[in-house]
Amino acid sequence: MQPAVxxxxxxxxxxxxxxxxxxVDSAQLEQHYRxxxxxxxxxxxAHLSEAERRVSMQWSTRVNEAYQTLNNPVRRARYxxxxxxxxxxxxTNTAMPADFxxxxxxxxxxxxxxxxARDEAALTELEARLQREMSELQQQLAVRLDDExxxxxxxxxxxxxxxxxxxxxxILSAFDTIEY
Amino acid sequence: xxxxxLQISEPGLSTAPHEHRLAVGIxxxxxxxxxxxxxxxxxxxxxxxxxxxxxxxxxxxxxxxxVHVGGEAQREQSTDPANTIVSVKxxxxxxxxxxxxxxxxxxxxxxxxxTGAGQTPGMVQLRTAAGIKSPVEVSAEILxxxxxxxxxxxxxxxxxxxxxxxxxxxxxxxxxxKDAAKLAGLNVLRLLNExxxxxxxxxxxxxxxxxxxxxxxxxxxxxxxxLRLSRGVxxxxxxxxxxxxxGDDFDHRLYCWLLEKNGLSALSARDxxxxxxxxxxxxxxxxxxxxxxxxSVLGNGEVMDTxxxxxxxxxxTQNLVARTLQPVRRALRDAGxxxxxxKGVVMVGGATRMPQVQRAVAEFFRQVPLTxxxxxxxxxxxxxxxxxxxxxxxxxxxxLLLDVIPLSLGLETMGGLTEKIVPxxxxxxxxxxxxxxxxxxxxxAMSIHVVQGERELVSDCRSLARxxxxxxxxxxxxAARIRVTFQVDADGLLNVxxxxxxxxxxxxxxxxxxxxxxxxxxxxxxxxxxxxxxDDMSARSLAEARVEGQRLLEGAHAALQEDGAALLQPExxxxxELLAEKLQQTxxxxxxxxxxxxxxxxxxxxxxxxxxRMDRSVRKALTxxxxxxxxx
Numbered sequence: 001m002q003p004a005v006x007x008x009x010x011x012x013x014x015x016x017x018x019x020x021x022x023x024v025d026s027a028q029l030e031q032h033y034r035x036x037x038x039x040x041x042x043x044x045x046a047h048l049s050e051a052e053r054r055v056s057m058q059w060s061t062r063v064n065e066a067y068q069t070l071n072n073p074v075r076r077a078r079y080x081x082x083x084x085x086x087x088x089x090x091x092t093n094t095a096m097p098a099d100f101x102x103x104x105x106x107x108x109x110x111x112x113x114x115x116x117a118r119d120e121a122a123l124t125e126l127e128a129r130l131q132r133e134m135s136e137l138q139q140q141l142a143v144r145l146d147d148e149x150x151x152x153x154x155x156x157x158x159x160x161x162x163x164x165x166x167x168x169x170x171i172l173s174a175f176d177t178i179e180y
Numbered sequence: 181x182x183x184x185x186l187q188i189s190e191p192g193l194s195t196a197p198h199e200h201r202l203a204v205g206i207x208x209x210x211x212x213x214x215x216x217x218x219x220x221x222x223x224x225x226x227x228x229x230x231x232x233x234x235x236x237x238x239x240x241x242x243x244x245x246x247v248h249v250g251g252e253a254q255r256e257q258s259t260d261p262a263n264t265i266v267s268v269k270x271x272x273x274x275x276x277x278x279x280x281x282x283x284x285x286x287x288x289x290x291x292x293x294x295t296g297a298g299q300t301p302g303m304v305q306l307r308t309a310a311g312i313k314s315p316v317e318v319s320a321e322i323l324x325x326x327x328x329x330x331x332x333x334x335x336x337x338x339x340x341x342x343x344x345x346x347x348x349x350x351x352x353x354x355x356x357x358k359d360a361a362k363l364a365g366l367n368v369l370r371l372l373n374e375x376x377x378x379x380x381x382x383x384x385x386x387x388x389x390x391x392x393x394x395x396x397x398x399x400x401x402x403x404x405x406x407l408r409l410s411r412g413v414x415x416x417x418x419x420x421x422x423x424x425x426x427g428d429d430f431d432h433r434l435y436c437w438l439l440e441k442n443g444l445s446a447l448s449a450r451d452x453x454x455x456x457x458x459x460x461x462x463x464x465x466x467x468x469x470x471x472x473x474x475x476s477v478l479g480n481g482e483v484m485d486t487x488x489x490x491x492x493x494x495x496x497t498q499n500l501v502a503r504t505l506q507p508v509r510r511a512l513r514d515a516g517x518x519x520x521x522x523k524g525v526v527m528v529g530g531a532t533r534m535p536q537v538q539r540a541v542a543e544f545f546r547q548v549p550l551t552x553x554x555x556x557x558x559x560x561x562x563x564x565x566x567x568x569x570x571x572x573x574x575x576x577x578x579x580l581l582l583d584v585i586p587l588s589l590g591l592e593t594m595g596g597l598t599e600k601i602v603p604x605x606x607x608x609x610x611x612x613x614x615x616x617x618x619x620x621x622x623x624x625a626m627s628i629h630v631v632q633g634e635r636e637l638v639s640d641c642r643s644l645a646r647x648x649x650x651x652x653x654x655x656x657x658x659a660a661r662i663r664v665t666f667q668v669d670a671d672g673l674l675n676v677x678x679x680x681x682x683x684x685x686x687x688x689x690x691x692x693x694x695x696x697x698x699x700x701x702x703x704x705x706x707x708x709x710x711x712x713x714x715d716d717m718s719a720r721s722l723a724e725a726r727v728e729g730q731r732l733l734e735g736a737h738a739a740l741q742e743d744g745a746a747l748l749q750p751e752x753x754x755x756x757e758l759l760a761e762k763l764q765q766t767x768x769x770x771x772x773x774x775x776x777x778x779x780x781x782x783x784x785x786x787x788x789x790x791x792x793r794m795d796r797s798v799r800k801a802l803t804x805x806x807x808x809x810x811x812x
Contacts (some may be wrong), residue, residue: 020788034372038580038801039801046369046572049783050783051783051790060670061610061611064612067607068606175513
């Protein structure tokens with residue numbers, strides 16, 4: 001069977017009728033997401049032909065992908081940079097500032113300590129601190145992307161955020177090990 | 181025969197506009213099963229001829245091939261335990277090794293690894309007086325009983341059914357459930373998560389808005405789902421659970437206590453079943469009373485007489501209750517929420533009647549849980565509401581359901597590690613792709629091992645399928661680009677494809693093999709099945725093919741009338757009309773293969789048209805939106 005034809009000219013921002021900026025109105029994003037899913041979701045096509053069900057699944061999948069990309073600060077920044085032809089080089093460019101790497105090590109040790117001591121309060125505290133650092137970086141991203149068009153600087157902020165996201169995952173799995 | 185055909189195709193299946201299509205919701209439970217439907221806008225459970233709503237999920241096989249389902253089978257479970265299958269849901273999509281302690285179970289298990297020809301270990305099977313039965317076949321008997329109950333009550337053939345599954349069911353368990361429905365002759369409109377079904381019933385009944393938790397402790401499974409209800413949207417934020425924890429375990433705990441208390445060991449299958457039944461009755465008694473007396477006469481004539489207080493019972497089951505709270509904490513964390521964000525907690529499943537469970541939930545959430553809907557019926561009622569929507573019986577005012585996948589999906593990478601591709605709690609349908617490369621120079625094949633679960637080691641996750649991508653052009657190690665795509669549909673079922681992006685070599689697999697049944701096995705079971713032996717198989721297939729073709733044709737005509745001129749070039753319009761005409765001609769005849777072929781052709785021929793229609797409706801939706809906002 002022929003694959004369904006998507007309008008690949010349309011990027012995720014266009015799909016949601018939004019300007020391609022880092023700062024998005026999350027209420028509007030969510031509202032448009034729901035409006036789109038209400039049109040394309042497989043539940044609306046369950047009684048229709050196989051062709052229609054298939055097109056619906058592909059569209060609904062795409063709308064979910066678009067929403068998950070735009071709704072997440074790191075993914076949104078990465079996607080916006082890719083629209084500007086900038087690769088964030090998260091896998092290849094590991095040359096991070098020395099003080100940043102030092103901080104990373106301290107974070108890791110603190111998480112490990114809290115996990116070994118099965119100290120939920122300490123983990124919760126670490127989580128809150130990490131959240132604060134992440135939102136600072138996100139503010140930086142907003143300035144660099146929307147105001148300064150400093151894409152190289154934005155790519156570096158994304159790489160840093162990726163590190164912090166990994167830490168957040170480690171905190172979550174530390175919670176898990178404590179509870180299991 | 182012609183008369184029979186008319187009876188099959190006429191009643192529910194016409195696609196004339198505004199005609200009510202018969203659709204049901206089925207709660208295929210561990211202990212009891214139910215069927216419900218929407219009548220005059222109200223969801224109702226359909227009772228049997230004796231006015232009973234609950235069908236015990238018990239199937240008994242007799243030596244002459246007769247099958248008893250429900251109460252009739254349940255009454256003989258102590259006298260004929262080996263051939264009377266209870267709680268079969270626990271075996272769905274499971275191998276013998278997964279079931280764990282089988283010492284308390286009176287069945288003769290057949291490990292499919294021993295019978296399968298060179299395949300990975302398959303689903304466990306049961307040896308009965310009527311031959312070896314797969315859990316899928318046993319479940320299909322329950323579904324058949326509910327289907328005939330519904331068709332008698334509604335006076336016609338069903339268009340389709342929504343079947344509920346525990347939210348925490350993995351791919352193998354979901355696939356097994358869908359296969360069982362197919363075997364029972366049901367058209368599955370959707371597999372729906374049980375807590376989500378309950379949320380629909382509860383949310384619509386109470387016009388609820390806000391974040392709710394659904395705590396669903398059934399006979400054999402535990403689910404927790406956190407949902408946000410707002411303006412007609414049911415959005416699952418996170419789900420978690422334990423697909424091997426339920427009311428059965430409370431019975432088993434009490435049973436073990438009885439053995440210990442009375443110094444019993446090595447009971448016969450009959451005594452085991454008898455004491456398990458007594459344990460369950462005692463559990464139910466202790467819901468309302470401070471103490472209960474358990475009496476039995478064992479096979480050897482020994483009389484057992486034991487008194488149990490509510491306090492003793494609560495103490496011995498305390499750790500089971502505590503085990504449900506771990507998934508609750510994880511679900512909250514995954515949703516990024518705290519206890520105080522939860523506006524209400526809906527209780528689902530018969531086991532939530534136990535006072536110690538209600539107390540623990542109230543304590544955890546710091547609020548009294550909601551029990552105003554019958555915890556045994558709420559899932560079936562919600563499933564019926566969803567079936568009514570999916571069958572196309574409602575107009576524009578229906579709701580939108582956004583559900584998630586409960587467990588992460590991934591691939592095995594070097595060193596037996598899991599690489600997660602689709603993280604748990606992703607909204608479905610979803611697709612994710614990941615690129616891999618070759619390990620050795622000149623490597624021309626790559627084996628792909630699909631797993632599900634949260635653990636880092638592949639050996640700790642559930643193996644879903646293994647397949648091979650062959651014909652990769654020889655290159656140096658690391659040069660090939662193999663793109664593996666996971667597509668999860670709205671039923672939560674996975675489809676995997678792999679492609680070498682340079683050469684375009686492709687491999688597809690619908691994830692079934694490891695713990696599921698192959699299409700060939702399902703076909704064989706259909707052939708063997710009792711109901712089909714009586715029916716005229718080919719007449720039935722012809723009727724089904726005609727109904728399907730007719731539906732497609734009517735849909736295509738309606739779509740062409742609406743949009744044909746606007747969205748299609750004259751020659752494209754002509755091509756579709758030609759295919760429709762061809763299908764119309766074959767429908768008049770009785771060549772099943774020709775009807776199916778023509779149906780496929782028209783389906784294929786209208787994909788582009790369907791795609792353009794969708795494209796336009798998407799554009800319209802957002803344009804309308806922006807206008808609204810400008811006006812506001």
